[in-house]
Amino acid sequence: xxxxxxxxxENVQLVALHGPLTxxxxxxxxxxxxxxxxxxxxxxxxxxxxxxxxxQFAANAIALHTMKDTPFTVSYSVATGQ
Numbered sequence: 001x002x003x004x005x006x007x008x009x010e011n012v013q014l015v016a017l018h019g020p021l022t023x024x025x026x027x028x029x030x031x032x033x034x035x036x037x038x039x040x041x042x043x044x045x046x047x048x049x050x051x052x053x054x055x056q057f058a059a060n061a062i063a064l065h066t067m068k069d070t071p072f073t074v075s076y077s078v079a080t081g082q
Contacts, residue, residue: 001056001057001058001080001081002056002057002058002062002078002079002080002081003054003055003056003057003078003079004054004055004057004062004076004077004078005053005054005076005077005078005079006052006053006054006055006064006074006075006076007051007052007074007075007076008051008052008064008072008073008074008075009051009072009073009074010051010066010068010072011049011050011051011066012050012051012064012065012066012072012074013045013046013047013064013065013066013067014045014046014047014048014055014057014062014063014064015043015044015045015046015062015063015064015065016043016044016046016057016058016059016061016062017033017041017042017043017059017060017061017062017063018041018042018043018044018059018060019039019040019041019042019060020039020040020041020060021040021041021042025040025042030042030043031043031044031045041060041061044059062078064076
């Protein structure tokens with residue numbers, strides 16, 4: 001688990017990646033992502049509709065993105081627990 005602190009140039013959507021999924025898990029209707037078409041991760045989207053804040057998460061990886069095609073900037077820090 002961890003805490004993400006972030007400040008972005010526009011509103012961002014937070015994404016938690018869980019996995020890798022075992023064979024067959026990617027067929028249960030959840031949003032998934034694969035870097036290579038062989039290994040799959042389940043996605044959890046969190047839309048706080050803001051450009052700055054904190055987020056407590058439990059995931060294998062995290063990401064920030066927008067729904068726009070234009071570049072954005074973000075400053076962030078991550079603190080993890082044990």
